Amino acid sequence: MKKRILSVLLCLAMTVGILTGCSKGDNSGTQNSNETSNQESQSQSDSGGNQGASQQKGRVYYLSFKPESDRVWQDLAAQYTQETGVPVKVVTAASNTYEQTLMSEIANAEAPTLFQVNGPIGYESWKDYCADLKDTKLYSWLLDKDLAITGEDGGVYAIPYVVEGYGIIYNEAIMDKYFEMDGAKVADMDDIKNFATLKSVVEDMQAKKDKLGIKGVFASTSLTPGEDWRWQTHLANIPVYYEYTDKGITDTDALEFTYAKNFKNIFDLYLNNSITKPGLLGNKSVDDSMAEFALGQVAMVQNGNWAWSQIAGIEGNTVKEDDVGFLPIYTGVEGEENQGLCVGTENYFCINSKASKEDQEASIAFVEWLFSSPTGKRAVVNDLGMIAPFNTFADEEKPNDPLAREVLDDMEDEDTEVIPWYFTSFPSIRFKDNFGAALLEYAAGSKDWEDVTKQVVDDWAAEKAAVQ
Amino acid sequence: MEKTLKRYFLVFVAPTLIAFAFAFIVPFVMGIYLSFCKFKTITDAQFIGFQNYVRIFGDSDFLNALWFTVRFSVLSILTINVFAFLLALALTRKIKGTNLFRTVFFMPNLIGGIVLGYIWQQIINAVLLQYETTLVANAAYGFWGLVLIMNWQMIGYMMIIYIAGLQNVPSDVLEAAQIDGANGWQTLIRVKLPLVMPSITICLFLTVSNSFKLFDQNLALTAGAPGKRTAMLALDIYNTFYGRSGYEGVGQAKAVLFFIIVAIIALTQLAATRRREVEA
Numbered sequence: 030m031k032k033r034i035l036s037v038l039l040c041l042a043m044t045v046g047i048l049t050g051c052s053k054g055d056n057s058g059t060q061n062s063n064e065t066s067n068q069e070s071q072s073q074s075d076s077g078g079n080q081g082a083s084q085q086k087g088r089v090y091y092l093s094f095k096p097e098s099d100r101v102w103q104d105l106a107a108q109y110t111q112e113t114g115v116p117v118k119v120v121t122a123a124s125n126t127y128e129q130t131l132m133s134e135i136a137n138a139e140a141p142t143l144f145q146v147n148g149p150i151g152y153e154s155w156k157d158y159c160a161d162l163k164d165t166k167l168y169s170w171l172l173d174k175d176l177a178i179t180g181e182d183g184g185v186y187a188i189p190y191v192v193e194g195y196g197i198i199y200n201e202a203i204m205d206k207y208f209e210m211d212g213a214k215v216a217d218m219d220d221i222k223n224f225a226t227l228k229s230v231v232e233d234m235q236a237k238k239d240k241l242g243i244k245g246v247f248a249s250t251s252l253t254p255g256e257d258w259r260w261q262t263h264l265a266n267i268p269v270y271y272e273y274t275d276k277g278i279t280d281t282d283a284l285e286f287t288y289a290k291n292f293k294n295i296f297d298l299y300l301n302n303s304i305t306k307p308g309l310l311g312n313k314s315v316d317d318s319m320a321e322f323a324l325g326q327v328a329m330v331q332n333g334n335w336a337w338s339q340i341a342g343i344e345g346n347t348v349k350e351d352d353v354g355f356l357p358i359y360t361g362v363e364g365e366e367n368q369g370l371c372v373g374t375e376n377y378f379c380i381n382s383k384a385s386k387e388d389q390e391a392s393i394a395f396v397e398w399l400f401s402s403p404t405g406k407r408a409v410v411n412d413l414g415m416i417a418p419f420n421t422f423a424d425e426e427k428p429n430d431p432l433a434r435e436v437l438d439d440m441e442d443e444d445t446e447v448i449p450w451y452f453t454s455f456p457s458i459r460f461k462d463n464f465g466a467a468l469l470e471y472a473a474g475s476k477d478w479e480d481v482t483k484q485v486v487d488d489w490a491a492e493k494a495a496v497q
Numbered sequence: 498m499e500k501t502l503k504r505y506f507l508v509f510v511a512p513t514l515i516a517f518a519f520a521f522i523v524p525f526v527m528g529i530y531l532s533f534c535k536f537k538t539i540t541d542a543q544f545i546g547f548q549n550y551v552r553i554f555g556d557s558d559f560l561n562a563l564w565f566t567v568r569f570s571v572l573s574i575l576t577i578n579v580f581a582f583l584l585a586l587a588l589t590r591k592i593k594g595t596n597l598f599r600t601v602f603f604m605p606n607l608i609g610g611i612v613l614g615y616i617w618q619q620i621i622n623a624v625l626l627q628y629e630t631t632l633v634a635n636a637a638y639g640f641w642g643l644v645l646i647m648n649w650q651m652i653g654y655m656m657i658i659y660i661a662g663l664q665n666v667p668s669d670v671l672e673a674a675q676i677d678g679a680n681g682w683q684t685l686i687r688v689k690l691p692l693v694m695p696s697i698t699i700c701l702f703l704t705v706s707n708s709f710k711l712f713d714q715n716l717a718l719t720a721g722a723p724g725k726r727t728a729m730l731a732l733d734i735y736n737t738f739y740g741r742s743g744y745e746g747v748g749q750a751k752a753v754l755f756f757i758i759v760a761i762i763a764l765t766q767l768a769a770t771r772r773r774e775v776e777a
Contacts, residue, residue, distance in 0.1 A: 129739040
């Protein structure tokens with residue numbers, strides 16, 4: 030009897046194994062969908078009867094890119110459906126799986142009608158699916174028309190909907206503590222105007238870290254594959270910007286990486302004055318770094334204004350809103366005193382040209398609602414914290430979190446030279462991944478800096494050639 | 498009876514056949530066709546001939562992954578089968594709690610590959626922390642980590658199969674061997690091994706195909722890092738298909754090539770071990 034029970038148990042266990050094995054394919058992403066059913070919305074609009082929605086309603090299916098703002102998008106979708114009766118479905122791809130998700134979703138009968146590309150390179154691979162948006166109101170609202178992506182025929186195929194900026198985020202409270210100490214290298218944050226000063230301050234702070242009550246000046250240089258975009262994309266933008274500027278270009282088939290040593294300057298500073306030993310960085314994620322900053326364990330971290338919600342949302346957060354500031358990423362280039370933050374966009378809306386006419390129009394209407402109606406604008410500014418590059422936003426409708434404010438200040442200040450996001454011209458994801466892997470090996474001490482630069486140059490040329 | 502069976506043959510077979518066709522044969526044929534196409538999504542494929550197959554060898558990713566997979570497979574096939582057989586031998590002796598031990602050793606097999614990969618990633622990283630390094634710092638760590646996980650997971654399953662084989666060795670043959678004066682070692686090599694050959698065939702087949710097709714554990718443990726040096730074939734195919742714009746067809750071609758390689762190896766192995774099977 031005992032044996033029988035055991036064998037039954039074993040059998041059960043095996044079946045469970047088989048069943049879980051089968052479902053494995055689905056757990057690749059945390060996809061949350063929220064589709065308000067058509068009928069329900071129909072009845073709501075009949076009773077509400079506002080906005081005068083037409084008889085021929087399309088549907089909207091937005092494939093969203095940012096898991097952290099999924100909830101906001103779901104709420105927005107429900108709100109829009111309530112107001113207009115047009116069903117809106119929002120699905121969020123799990124982090125780092127946007128391209129995969131889009132690829133499989135767009136092949137479906139119920140394909141996304143609204144999706145996004147990350148710039149010219151992303152547009153290149155999705156151009157067959159992008160509808161012309163030249164005649165939309167959305168395009169007419171765009172403050173800087175050059176930001177949109179145009180095709181060879183002059184059509185407008187992708188419109189940026191958010192402007193973001195990044196630099197070195199610092200904790201003013203910790204900095205002030207340092208400035209008050211004897212022998213501080215400078216007296217004020219404003220005195221840090223170039224790499225040499227930054228370096229001396231950082232190294233001095235690292236030496237006095239126990240007195241300052243921190244575990245390191247910089248948060249972990251997260252180099253786990255998939256978590257290394259702050260370096261292989263964002264930081265790499267700066268040397269590429271200076272090289273492009275020298276040559277007067279905005280894209281190239283052959284990068285020389287002339288400012289490689291400047292990249293190394295700041296990257297070494299990050300590695301050597303960090304909370305984490307360089308050998309252990311392959312195990313750190315962006316979330317880890319932001320948590321270290323939020324908990325006051327470090328004084329600085331390189332990230333963008335989108336990180337504010339992350340900092341504010343971490344439990345036990347000790348950083349006050351007034352204490353957060355932005356420093357441009359200085360790398361030791363001549364004349365960098367006027368350098369500002371890196372400001373640009375990597376989020377462009379596209380309308381699926383293979384969707385039905387009604388669906389396309391419904392999707393455009395949804396986006397226009399988002400950036401012009403009071404409800405939509407409030408959500409964009411307050412909940413998503415986005416700096417939207419459209420003229421429909423009045424001055425008092427700009428986001429007011431500390432980091433976004435600094436980005437706006439930098440953009441408006443005529444003396445500072447804002448660095449555009451040239452990394453949208455980086456050849457491919459593969460290039461970035463390889464670069465990140467090389468940086469990881471460099472940090473671990475198993476690769477020379479010469480090999481890293483050589484790999485970047487070679488990979489750039491190879492990938493630019495392969496994509497065409 | 499025979500006639501009735503024949504008459505209802507279609508009724509009984511058709512549901513399975515249809516399911517099999519939809520879930521396996523149709524995608525398989527489509528996959529082969531797509532490997533000759535340039536496409537972004539599978540609905541807008543455009544025939545381009547053998548170009549995808551040529552482009553596989555445009556960079557060294559595929560060959561590196563193949564070499565890594567071969568090294569990994571050889572090592573893990575050997576270790577898994579040796580350890581599983583030794584465990585089976587130990588647990589077919591009359592010691593207390595064999596059933597408990599069998600269950601315990603079988604348990605790891607019930608955990609999904611992704612979960613297993615992440616758990617082991619934590620464990621290995623915790624150990625490597627002492628040496629101020631991480632799993633992705635050196636390709637060798639990833640290699641041994643994979644071998645370790647694979648062993649931990651597969652040994653229990655293979656052990657069960659070997660136990661079944663060993664229990665089927667007739668006791669009269671063993672007694673005869675004992676009377677003839679064979680010692681333990683001789684009994685094992687000359688009597689037991691030839692008689693459990695069918696189990697060995699099955700276990701080898703399972704380990705060969707599972708090692709070659711390994712994906713979840715590879716993805717969860719290292720995701721190919723550092724660089725792509727611990728990426729196995731299945732992961733490389735996945736990365737090519739999804740990770741590189743314009744390489745969807747190449748990924749598909751790699752998958753077809755992968756199928757052919759695994760089929761050849763598995764069939765050769767089956768034929769080779771089958772020939773050694775004997776009847777008691």
